[in-house]
Amino acid sequence: xxxxxxxxxxxxxxxxxxxxxxxxxxxxxxxxxTTSSNPSSVNPIEVSHFNALASxxxxxxxxxxxLHLMNPLRHDFIKRCHxxxxxxxAKEGLRYLDIGCGGGIFAESAAxxxxxxxxxxxxxxxxxxxxxxxxARQDPGLQGKLEYRNMSIEGLPKPTSLNEQYDVLTLFEVIxxxxxxxxxxxACRDHVKPGGWVIxxxxxxxxxxWFTTKLxxxxxxxxxxxxxxxxxxxxxxxELRAYFLGEQGMRSPPGWNGPQVMGVLYVxxxxxxxxxxxxxxxxxxxxxxxxx
Amino acid sequence: xxPVLSSLRARQLSGVRCRTCARLLRREKRSFATASGAxxxxxxxxxxxxxxxxxxxxxxxLLAALRSHPTTSxxxxxxxxTQSLTPLRTFAPQPDxxxxxxxSLTPASVGFLDGIGAWRHVRRERVMSYxxxxxxxGVSGESIGFDVDGGGGGVxxxxxxxxxxxxxxxxxxxxxxxxxxxTSALLRRIxxxxxxxxxxxxxxxxxxxxxxxxxxxxxxxxxxxTSSGTRLAARLLVGADGANSPVRTFAGIESRGWDxxxxxxxxxxxxxxxxxxxxxxxxxxxxxxxxxxxxxxxLPGNMSTLVWSTTPALAARLKSLSPEDFCAxxxxxxxxxxxxxxxxxxxxxxQKDEVSWxxxxxxxxxxxxxxxxxxxxxxxxxxxxxxxxxxxxxxSQRIALVGxxxxxxxxxxxxxxxxxxxxxxALTQNIIYNVEHGADIGTRMNLxxxxxxxxxxxxxxxxxxxxxxxxxxxxxxxxxxVRSLGLGxxxxxxxxxxxxxxxxxxERGLF
Numbered sequence: 001x002x003x004x005x006x007x008x009x010x011x012x013x014x015x016x017x018x019x020x021x022x023x024x025x026x027x028x029x030x031x032x033x034t035t036s037s038n039p040s041s042v043n044p045i046e047v048s049h050f051n052a053l054a055s056x057x058x059x060x061x062x063x064x065x066x067l068h069l070m071n072p073l074r075h076d077f078i079k080r081c082h083x084x085x086x087x088x089x090a091k092e093g094l095r096y097l098d099i100g101c102g103g104g105i106f107a108e109s110a111a112x113x114x115x116x117x118x119x120x121x122x123x124x125x126x127x128x129x130x131x132x133x134x135x136a137r138q139d140p141g142l143q144g145k146l147e148y149r150n151m152s153i154e155g156l157p158k159p160t161s162l163n164e165q166y167d168v169l170t171l172f173e174v175i176x177x178x179x180x181x182x183x184x185x186x187a188c189r190d191h192v193k194p195g196g197w198v199i200x201x202x203x204x205x206x207x208x209x210w211f212t213t214k215l216x217x218x219x220x221x222x223x224x225x226x227x228x229x230x231x232x233x234x235x236x237x238x239e240l241r242a243y244f245l246g247e248q249g250m251r252s253p254p255g256w257n258g259p260q261v262m263g264v265l266y267v268x269x270x271x272x273x274x275x276x277x278x279x280x281x282x283x284x285x286x287x288x289x290x291x292x
Numbered sequence: 293x294x295p296v297l298s299s300l301r302a303r304q305l306s307g308v309r310c311r312t313c314a315r316l317l318r319r320e321k322r323s324f325a326t327a328s329g330a331x332x333x334x335x336x337x338x339x340x341x342x343x344x345x346x347x348x349x350x351x352x353x354l355l356a357a358l359r360s361h362p363t364t365s366x367x368x369x370x371x372x373x374t375q376s377l378t379p380l381r382t383f384a385p386q387p388d389x390x391x392x393x394x395x396s397l398t399p400a401s402v403g404f405l406d407g408i409g410a411w412r413h414v415r416r417e418r419v420m421s422y423x424x425x426x427x428x429x430g431v432s433g434e435s436i437g438f439d440v441d442g443g444g445g446g447v448x449x450x451x452x453x454x455x456x457x458x459x460x461x462x463x464x465x466x467x468x469x470x471x472x473x474x475t476s477a478l479l480r481r482i483x484x485x486x487x488x489x490x491x492x493x494x495x496x497x498x499x500x501x502x503x504x505x506x507x508x509x510x511x512x513x514x515x516x517x518t519s520s521g522t523r524l525a526a527r528l529l530v531g532a533d534g535a536n537s538p539v540r541t542f543a544g545i546e547s548r549g550w551d552x553x554x555x556x557x558x559x560x561x562x563x564x565x566x567x568x569x570x571x572x573x574x575x576x577x578x579x580x581x582x583x584x585x586x587x588x589x590x591l592p593g594n595m596s597t598l599v600w601s602t603t604p605a606l607a608a609r610l611k612s613l614s615p616e617d618f619c620a621x622x623x624x625x626x627x628x629x630x631x632x633x634x635x636x637x638x639x640x641x642x643q644k645d646e647v648s649w650x651x652x653x654x655x656x657x658x659x660x661x662x663x664x665x666x667x668x669x670x671x672x673x674x675x676x677x678x679x680x681x682x683x684x685x686x687x688s689q690r691i692a693l694v695g696x697x698x699x700x701x702x703x704x705x706x707x708x709x710x711x712x713x714x715x716x717x718a719l720t721q722n723i724i725y726n727v728e729h730g731a732d733i734g735t736r737m738n739l740x741x742x743x744x745x746x747x748x749x750x751x752x753x754x755x756x757x758x759x760x761x762x763x764x765x766x767x768x769x770x771x772x773x774v775r776s777l778g779l780g781x782x783x784x785x786x787x788x789x790x791x792x793x794x795x796x797x798x799e800r801g802l803f
Contacts, residue, residue: 112732140508
């Protein structure tokens with residue numbers, strides 16, 4: 001693909017999706033599929049889209065501003081998840097795997113924490129990763145703690161021992177860009193240590209989220225670049241819960257417990273705020289722990 | 293584990309370097325330690341999380357605050373101060389002698405200083421708390437009712453008739469304290485905690501952005517070169533370096549304002565007694581004269597500190613007088629009518645006698661003014677120009693300004709030092725939040741919260757203080773009538789004045 005942003009009639013297309021009605025789409029994301037010819041979870045259209053955005057990733061007033069503003073909430077949510085553990089989380093040496101790390105907003109911040117041992121950030125978009133590497137050089141404190149690799153999760157060697165697994169596997173604003181999320185999560189979960197966490201954030205597939213993230217954010221207000229989101233790929237919290245806990249006839253990967261959820265709302269002029277119940281409406285965090 | 297990584301664990305936020313770098317840095321450290329005065333100018337600079345330029349009350353309290361909080365105690369800190377800090381370390385004052393540089397500390401500032409473990413190092417026997425302020429108009433003689441609130445909302449009674457009433461802080465409006473008592477306590481606290489690299493007696497020779505080397509890209513990091521040749525790269529460079537801040541100049545931040553064409557004349561005075569209410573019931577006095585306010589602020593025992601805002605010419609006259617005549621002039625400033633004062637400034641000597649007979653012909657209530665000034669501490673009379681300055685912004689990429697580097701305010705409300713402490717408290721909170729969330733403490737985006745919070749709060753307070761100065765710095769009959777009648781402008785300012793006084797007592801929040 002070239003680096004041209006694909007121009008898509010987003011609002012019209014989503015209007016069509018909307019006519020198909022949201023409830024019919026529930027669970028459709030997790031239908032087993034066998035016809036995929038693409039060995040990677042990565043959608044090439046998504047890669048080219050993020051290539052085009054690479055240069056603005058660290059501009060605090062650019063299109064990634066909302067992600068920068070959201071980043072502290074990611075840490076708050078991880079702390080909240082860790083606080084639910086029956087055994088207290090380690091005070092140092094935690095290993096993070098940040099999948100779809102983009103320009104490294106979260107990966108850098110995780111590497112700066114006193115409790116962090118190392119962070120590995122992976123992303124399939126080469127230009128974005130080049131931005132991440134370049135930016136990380138501006139903080140000498142990150143050297144030796146933060147590593148980036150240009151690959152998808154399928155490219156990462158399967159762990160053969162506990163030492164190769166991660167305490168925290170993060171998927172921030174990633175899963176809504178994945179064509180076959182169940183396969184993708186299958187590939188992710190082996191990398192999590194027993195007792196470790198999968199932490200993700202995404203957007204619920206609701207009328208409200210179509211209105212706010214597609215129509216308002218991309219088409220009307222223009223605060224999110226066009227083509228960033230494909231509303232049809234959005235996943236609801238209950239679908240994730242069902243996937244990990246093996247409910248509702250889902251493929252049943254055993255051994256996950258204690259799901260946590262936190263809905264967040266962006267209030268212009270105020271910033272991101274955690275709002276109970278808003279996971280049903282729009283952006284939310286989801287965390288689940290692998291059995292020890 | 294590899295040694296570089298394990299040393300990292302110990303200092304998560306400090307510079308992580310490759311072995312070559314670490315070697316270079318060790319070499320640089322050696323040269324600094326041997327005081328050869330020549331840090332390798334070709335080598336990589338030493339990397340710090342916070343470099344604070346300026347070892348005054350604001351800079352020292354920032355370092356003490358960061359060192360005393362568990363979240364920020366692992367940050368690598370450096371202080372650069374032009375002066376030697378030895379006088380602070382050896383601060384051993386005579387009991388009856390006080391520095392002429394005193395500041396009013398609000399209960400909020402004292403609470404903050406206590407929280408960072410510095411207040412217990414302050415010599416408390418040299419600190420004087422006061423529970424009320426008598427403030428009046430020097431032209432009309434009317435009391436300016438600095439009424440705080442109508443219904444006992446928990447702030448000290450500062451109106452004349454409410455003097456001495458109990459407030460939310462045990463009746464304390466503020467604490468008078470010598471600046472040196474505070475800074476020496478802060479330094480003691482810092483040295484008790486350890487871990488701050490102190491470069492004293494060194495000037496900032498140069499500030500420039502770093503270089504893009506094979507190990508790191510420091511092109512967004514300010515690198516400070518000191519007069520001894522030491523080079524420090526700062527993740528966050530804090531300008532606590534006063535009104536002519538070199539850090540602010542480096543950041544290209546304009547500081548705007550005006551000169552009042554007034555000086556603040558200070559002196560340490562001995563009064564005839566410890567105050568009308570005795571040692572436990574001290575109050576502050578401030579009289580608004582057309583030349584500016586004159587304030588008498590209590591110190592322990594019979595001592596008081598004077599802050600007299602006046603014109604440079606009149607200040608020069610006052611400084612030239614004999615101690616007896618000077619004391620008489622101070623007494624006159626609180627007692628006599630403005631035409632008398634005007635005349636007394638025109639004569640070259642003999643004020644003592646002039647004042648004593650004029651007093652007998654002036655109607656005033658003795659207990660409404662400070663007790664008689666009987667002596668002035670030798671060498672304690674000094675003056676400094678009064679300015680209004682406010683920096684356009686408190687932050688820039690990897691830069692934060694605190695204290696006088698960010699703002700200078702008229703001393704009439706005793707807010708200067710307290711504003712600086714407020715800046716430091718807010719900046720410390722900002723840094724703690726960023727460290728807890730893995731954010732780079734130096735980037736402009738992550739400093740935005742600090743900049744916004746403090747700029748607007750200081751802006752409003754400074755504006756009100758400035759307007760008060762201007763409102764009372766006039767003999768214009770119309771204005772005097774209006775303000776004295778307690779009608780019109782003054783009356784409408786009632787809410788504003790209440791707001792000022794709540795701020796004067798250090799209450800938080802804008803409203």
